Amino acid sequence: MSKSSFDIPAPRWKHDGVRVVPRDKLDPNTAQTPGMDRKAAITFARVGAKKLWAGTVHIHPNAKTGAHHHGPLESVIYVVNGRARMRWGERLEFTAEAGPGDFIYVPPYVPHQEINASRTETLECVLVRSDGEAVAINLDIEPAEPPEDVPWVDPTHPG
Numbered sequence: 001m002s003k004s005s006f007d008i009p010a011p012r013w014k015h016d017g018v019r020v021v022p023r024d025k026l027d028p029n030t031a032q033t034p035g036m037d038r039k040a041a042i043t044f045a046r047v048g049a050k051k052l053w054a055g056t057v058h059i060h061p062n063a064k065t066g067a068h069h070h071g072p073l074e075s076v077i078y079v080v081n082g083r084a085r086m087r088w089g090e091r092l093e094f095t096a097e098a099g100p101g102d103f104i105y106v107p108p109y110v111p112h113q114e115i116n117a118s119r120t121e122t123l124e125c126v127l128v129r130s131d132g133e134a135v136a137i138n139l140d141i142e143p144a145e146p147p148e149d150v151p152w153v154d155p156t157h158p159g
Contacts, residue, residue, distance in 0.1 A: 016048075019042075019047040021041045021042065021046065021047070026039035026040060026041050026055060026056060027039060027040040027041075027043070027046065027055075030055065030134070031134055031136065033065055033066075034063070035059060035060045035063025035064070035116075036057055036058065036059050036060070036063060036065070037057065037058045037060075038055060038056070038057045038127075039055050039056050039057075040053065040054075040055040041054050041055045041056065042054035042055070043055075043132055044132045049132055050132065051130065051131060051132070052128060052129070052130065052131070052132065053127075053128070053129040053131065053132045053133075053134070054126070054127065054128045054129075055126075055127055056124070056125065056126055056127065057077075057124075057125050057127050058122050058123070058124050058125075059082075059084075059114065059115075059116040059122065059123040059125070060116065060122060061116055061118055061119050061120050061121060061122060062116060062118070062119045063115075063116050064113055064114065064115040064116065065113050065114045065115075066113065066138055066139070067092055067111055067112070067113050067138070067139040067140075067141040067143070068111070068112070068113070068136050068137055068138045068139055069108075069109050069110055069111050069112065069136075069137050069139065070106070070108070070109075070129065070135045070136060070137070071108065071109065071135040071137060072108045072109070072131075072135070073108060073129045073130050073131050073133070073135050074105070074106070074107060074108060074129070074130040075105070075106040075127065075128070075129050075130070076103060076104070076105055076106075076127070076128045076129075077098075077103070077104040077106070077114075077125050077126070077127050077128075078102075078103050078104075078125060078126040078127075078128075079098045079099055079100055079101065079102045079103075079104070079123070079124075079125050080100060080124040080125060080126060081100055081121070081122070081123070081124040082099075082100070082116060082117075082118055082121050082122060082123035082124055082125075083097060083098075083099050083116070083117040083118050083121075083123065084097065084098045084099075084102075084104065084114065084115070084116070084117065084123055084125065085097050085114075085115040085116075085117040086098070086104055086106075086112060086113070086114060086115070087112065087113045087115065087143065087147055088106075088110050088111060088112040088113070089110075089111060089144075089147075090111065090141075091141055091142065091143060091144040092111065092112070092113055092141055092143040092144060092147060093143075093144035093147050093148060094147055094148055094149075094150045095147040095148065095149055095150065096149065096150050096151070096152065097117055111139050111141060113143075
């Protein structure tokens with residue numbers, strides 16, 4: 001007696017393996033900041049991710065966040081379109097800019113602020129955090145003016 005395909009269980013990886021989240025299926029039900037539109041792609045609820053959160057953020061022209069940090073989480077921001085300006089430090093005294101194709105790394109507990117450096121174009125980014133927990137601690141900081149521009153130096157390839 002032969003078994004039909006209905007008698008054979010689906011391979012374990014079929015629904016527990018790779019997941020593709022189409023760009024038109026991102027979840028806008030995330031914490032929002034005025035002037036920014038966040039959408040979740042990879043979360044525990046959506047795909048079972050236990051150590052990551054990933055999504056998109058569109059920052060309106062000339063908009064910025066308040067000073068904050070993300071506790072023990074690491075963050076990576078990939079700039080798709082536009083110009084990002086980051087400020088960081090005890091008084092947001094340091095600054096750097098990033099454009100399309102650039103990556104920004106934000107270590108745990110670093111006070112920072114994301115800014116759309118353009119007055120006319122939307123800043124489009126992909127954001128990844130090292131945990132699915134939404135940690136954002138707002139800070140009351142009087143920013144240093146003017147901030148010091150900090151160029152990146154590759155510690156693995158100095159000179």
